[in-house]
Amino acid sequence: MNPHPHEPPDPVGVDVRRLSERTIDEVLDDVFVRGRRCRALDAAGPPGGPQWLLAELGDGRITGSCPHARWRRSDEPPTGHLSAAPVDPDTDRWRILEVLVFGPHAQIRLGEGTEAGWISTDAPGRPPDWMRPRDRSLLLQGWSGPQASRTLKGPVAFSVTREPSGSEAVLPVAWTDFSGRVRPLPEPGRGALESTGTWLTVREYWAADPVTGAVGVAFHRLTGLASGRKPTGPEFEVGTGALVEPRGRDRDGAL
Incomplete structure (x- = not known):
């Protein structure tokens, strides 16, 4: 047993913020429904950079890339047979284990069932x-x-x-x-x-x-x-x- 119990130390140099339910809905709509750039990720850093998707589901995985305006996802032709089925945010949230939407400057993580989400970026200032x-x-x-x-x-x-x-x-x-x-x-x-x-x-x-x-x-x-x-x-x-x-x-x- 640890004789000096204490809270885990906070990581230095990173800012992690919890997402609102509205922003979580927006992320799912942008990435899985409309197939357009994730606006919440763009808002967290210099807009226009490449974005990627890694979604772990109970029945497989969906990956994606959005270098410009539109997503290409693995659940679309010609790779749909190697991917999990498309996600409908209105009916399929129970399938989601984790969704990561990320780019060079920020990462969005949605947890199981999308009950919670966070965005992480570099914190202001220069660490030691x-x-x-x-x-x-x-x-x-x-x-x-x-x-x-x-x-x-x-x-x-x-x-x-x-x-x-x-x-x-x-x-x-x-x-x-x-x-x-x-x-x-x-x-x-x-x-x-x-x-x-x-x-x-x-x-x-x-x-x-x-x-x-x-x-x-x-x-x-x-x-x-x-x-x-x-x-x-x-x-x-x-x-x-x-x-x-x-x-x-x-x-x-x-x-």
Whole structure:
């Protein structure tokens, strides 16, 4: 038993606000009914940037991408047979486990049954350097080769990949098979692993335990999907696995 019970520390550098019922209804209508940009997400940051959708349902998953004005979702042709059925907000909220609508600057999360929702953004001000948010890239795994993973035709990037389990998944991003090469470092004889693939990007926020002083990741939000060269650090030295520190940039990629 913990001899020093206390509330979990708040993450630093992130602002999380609860959404009203009206805003939750608006998000569902924009994304699942009208197929237009999510206005609540645009209102939280610079409007016009790319938006993505990840909806986990009791009977499957719906993914989507909205780079401009209109959504392309996995429940539409030609990928509807690989996706959960479309969501009707008037009758299907019981199917929803979680809905994430996100972009580089903000994330909206609707909880189970859409009974509650939140929007998270960077908080104003600059945290201490050792508590600054960190951007990470998570590799999306799939079998390599055009017979297993392929980018679909259309104005909005979409792909179908066969996952390690053998099932097929629809991803709202162009597909790039994973590969790596050695990138020489300035120091003679040293090289870093430079990876290419298909990535989910995440921003992590830290918190410090007031009792022990321990620091760890306490909150994260999704920031996008990308294809090609790994969009964020960290990088590791080939042979030793040592962390390669970025030069001239902070750990979150900002100049």
